[in-house]
Each structure stands twice: as structure tokens, then as C-alpha cells.
Amino acid sequence: MEFKQIKKDLLEIRIYRNRKELGEAAAKDAAGYITELLKKRETINMIFAAAPSQNEFLDILQTYPIPWERIHAFHMDEYIGLAEEASQRFGNYLKEHLFGKVHFRSVHYLYHPEAPAGVVCKVYTQLLEDFPVDIVCMGIGENGHIAFNDPHVALFQDPEQVKVVTLDDVCRRQQVHDGCFRSLKEVPQQAVTLTIPALMRAGKIFCMVPAATKSAAIRQTVCGDISESCPASILRTHPAATLYCDQESAKLIFLKRSQEVNELRR
Secondary structure (H helix, E strand, O other): OOEEEEEEEEEEEEEEHHHHHHHHHHHHHHHHHHHHHHHOOOOOOEEEEEOHHHHHHHHOOOOOOHHHEEEEEOOOEOOOOOOOOOOOOHHHHHHHHHHHHOOOOOOEOOOOOOOHHHHHOOOHHHHHHHHOOOEEEEEOOOOOOEEEOOOOOOOOOOOEEEEEEOOHHHHHHHHHHHHOOHHHHHOOOOOEEOOOOOOOOOEEEEEEEHHHHHHHHHHHHHOOOOOOOOHHHHHHHHHOEEEEEHHHHHHHHHHHHHHHHHHHHH
């Protein structure tokens, strides 16, 4: 499978021809890493993202002969205010695409229908202490967010591991662009999210980001400053993170690099 590979700071960036090849490559790499880690550990702990950008990756990952019964599964964010059975709930997405298809040692949903959001945060924080994260499988939002750490609430040194956030309009519009909601007014305004430090504690991060709608965010992640104005830029400081793009999501990386070369020549 052909791909381009570049590196920015500590971040490995791999660019594939299309989202299918991206998903295949990321799933193969993740399955290999999981298998090797389970040779050293009885159980491991993984956090999964829920978004259309993860479809190909999750579909292919579950076809590998991974001993899922030795993995504790978590997810990274959830809306506040949606009905428990709503298809847009990220827990329901993960149940449909992965959690309900393989047999994990345990699955911990970031939601309880009768618990206030503050209680959910406290309980999930304790779970993350009890089950330190080994692997994060994630994406990047159109505004550069990771999980629901939108730029206006993102803190690289966040003292919390799980918190309640208000979503910005770019983030909420993305949910409409992705076909998850029919209109902006249907998208919840608040969510519970794992914070940036909680995600960055992982020993390994696999980040899958296809599609042209993410190209500006990828350019800022790879070519911009490491700043909370683009939360995903923090990935460039992680010692074992890989960013998987397709040609569409990566197209502005090379535009930015060529512009920088032209400026140096002047």
C-alpha cells in the first residue's frame, strides 16, 4: 500500500490515497501494536473516538484476531441532553460499530441516564485512575479539537481529566456536515469530554483523519504553532503518536510547505 510519510516535531504523519486505505493501514498498525502489548500485559486499556471519520478503521480493526476479552474499553466524549436511545450518542455509535460486535473485558460508557454530568465526570475520572490508558484511537475536528476540547475550552495543562464543556459553533456545524443531525438547532450545546492531558497520557495514539472538510485543521495541526487555538497541535509533542490522513485531508499541508519555501527564496 503506497503512502507518503513526513514528520513534524515528534508526530509521524502518513498520507494515503483514500480513506479506505487510511482505515486499512491504521487498523493493521493498531492491531499489531495491541498484539505486541498483550504479550507483555494481561490486560490493556483503550479509548475510542466516535465519528464517521472512524468508520473504516473500526470496521477493519474488528476483523483482526485480537483477544478483545483482555481489553478494557472507554470512549472519550458524550453529548448532554440527548435521549438515551438517540443514534447520535457516541456511546450508541461505538456500541453499533465496535463495542457490541466484539467481547471486551469491560466497556465503560461515558453516560448514565440518571446521573448529573458532574457525577459522571467524577466517576469516569476514577475509572481512568483505576485503568490507566494505554492506547487512544481518535480523530480531529474541523476546528482542530480532540475529543470535545474545542479551542475556547482546550487546556494543555488542564487540572481535570473529565469535564463538562460548551461546544462552539464550528464543532456543532460539523455534526450537521457529518450527517448526524439535520440542523444546527438539533445539536446539543454541551457535552462531557476527556481532557487533553487525559488523552495525552496514553502510551500510543492512533489518529485517523480523512476528508477534505478536515484539511484546514490538518494544516494547522501540522504546520501551525503548538497552541490551544488548535488543540490537536499538541499531538506533535507526544512521543508515540501517528496521524493518518488521506490525500484530501492532507492537501493543504503541502500547499503550506510550498508557500514557506517560496517565502524563503524571496
